[in-house]
Amino acid sequence: FPSEKVLAAGLVDVKNYYVETAEEVAARVRAALRYVAPERLVVVPDCGLSQTARWASRAKLRAMVAGTELVRRELTGGAASAGTESEGAETGEPEARESQSAGTPAAAQPSAIQR
DSSP, X not given: OOTTOOEEEEEEOTTSSOOOOHHXXXXXXXXXXXXXXXXXXXXXXXXXXXXXXXXXXXXXXHHHHHHHHHHHHHHHTSOOOTTOSOOSTTSOOHHHHHHHHHSOOXXXXXXXXXX
């Protein structure tokens, strides 16, 4: 992979309702890392989520973030990256749920895998 490029790899399938596990996403991240350096890899869904039910979109994004975090911890020796944990997303408060559904959760925004 060209060293001056960044790869946005669609590692979560939005066209079905099967919700990937964090470990499945982590395996896909590890596979992508065979071809691109961690700082050049951005983990994203394979397409937009507008046609996917909200419950499935949220579950898929959670799995995507959790799987990415598993690999990030492996690469950093167990230290999680700052700002990647989802804050307030699971509070159960209607305001938190609605504000998150209005946009992409902060934890699911694309970010490079850092060593």
